[in-house]
Amino acid sequence: MRNSLMKLATTMAFATLFTANVNAATPAAASKKDNDLSNKILFVEKEKIGSTYLSVVDPDGKNKRRLTPSMNNIMFPKYHPKSGWVAFTNQTDKMVSEIYFLNKAGTQLSKKLTNATFEDFSPDGLKFLYITNDEKAELFVYSMETKKATKISQDLKCVSASWSNDGEWIITSVFDSKTGTLDLYLISCLAQGIIKVTDTPQFNEAYPSFSNDNQKIAYFTNSHGENEIEILGVGAGQKIVDDKVMPNLANKRTMLAGTQPSFSPDDKMIAYQKGDEIFVSDINGLKPVKIANGKTPRWTK
Numbered sequence: 237m238r239n240s241l242m243k244l245a246t247t248m249a250f251a252t253l254f255t256a257n258v259n260a261a262t263p264a265a266a267s268k269k270d271n272d273l274s275n276k277i278l279f280v281e282k283e284k285i286g287s288t289y290l291s292v293v294d295p296d297g298k299n300k301r302r303l304t305p306s307m308n309n310i311m312f313p314k315y316h317p318k319s320g321w322v323a324f325t326n327q328t329d330k331m332v333s334e335i336y337f338l339n340k341a342g343t344q345l346s347k348k349l350t351n352a353t354f355e356d357f358s359p360d361g362l363k364f365l366y367i368t369n370d371e372k373a374e375l376f377v378y379s380m381e382t383k384k385a386t387k388i389s390q391d392l393k394c395v396s397a398s399w400s401n402d403g404e405w406i407i408t409s410v411f412d413s414k415t416g417t418l419d420l421y422l423i424s425c426l427a428q429g430i431i432k433v434t435d436t437p438q439f440n441e442a443y444p445s446f447s448n449d450n451q452k453i454a455y456f457t458n459s460h461g462e463n464e465i466e467i468l469g470v471g472a473g474q475k476i477v478d479d480k481v482m483p484n485l486a487n488k489r490t491m492l493a494g495t496q497p498s499f500s501p502d503d504k505m506i507a508y509q510k511g512d513e514i515f516v517s518d519i520n521g522l523k524p525v526k527i528a529n530g531k532t533p534r535w536t537k
Contacts, residue, residue, distance in 0.1 A: 276535075278315055287307075288306065290303045295527065297527035312325050316361045335352055366378060367396075372393065392410045393411040396444065407423075408423060445497060464489065465493075507534075512530065
């Protein structure tokens with residue numbers, strides 16, 4: 237799980253901000269049509285140990301191509317449709333995690349942070365989430381306008397995080413040092429505080445992501461034995477938990493064995509990782525189809 241909870245095991249320094257152009261050339265510039273990353277699946281393609289590529293493929297498995305030069309260990313890509321930026325984390329051969337941005341034209345890589353892992357863009361594209369690669373594993377919001385970062389995780393040790401498309405919530409997976417397991421928490425962006433969503437001391441829930449209509453949260457859990465995709469449905473009403481307002485949530489099994497779920501633009505399908513392969517399926521777990529070899533798929537809007 238994320239290289240045995242890489243974020244909690246490493247003891248590297250606090251995230252350092254800088255921007256630098258990468259000398260390694262990106263793949264030859266594609267045509268304007270090819271550069272359109274809407275309704276594609278970003279994923280990490282591994283050629284050999286120490287050689288990975290950020291790649292993209294159509295949901296039917298066609299038109300696969302690489303977006304970056306070979307890098308040591310790319311992980312967790314995300315695309316922002318308004319800005320056209322693609323962000324991801326690369327872990328160097330010295331176990332240093334670096335955040336990179338790839339521009340819309342696909343011609344320039346910029347290094348943004350070191351000792352941090354990229355998590356998600358804000359809906360407006362002006363901020364992004366990252367987690368520090370130290371024993372604290374703190375979750376920050378970084379503003380690209382002010383060049384300042386704000387800690388939002390209080391004393392939680394975060395492993396992954398995703399921003400809702402309405403900007404109101406951040407869902408994060410949190411490591412409990414007492415139980416050694418992961419639970420899901422909601423962090424309100426509207427001053428409602430932090431709310432624990434799952435409480436399973438014997439099991440893990442990790443790598444959550446919101447649907448595009450904000451009505452579902454997909455994640456994976458080992459509560460049924462092997463890793464399996466589950467979906468939390470967000471009800472129309474709300475309920476009060478510890479004097480805080482949160483959506484009504486009810487979980488649903490998909491019977492899909494795998495990790496790293498990501499919703500299609502219409503929220504009817506899901507991409508996910510099983511072993512070293514990428515699959516797509518409808519959200520009911522019917523007719524899963526392998527589309528590529530790789531890891532950490534992210535379905536773009």
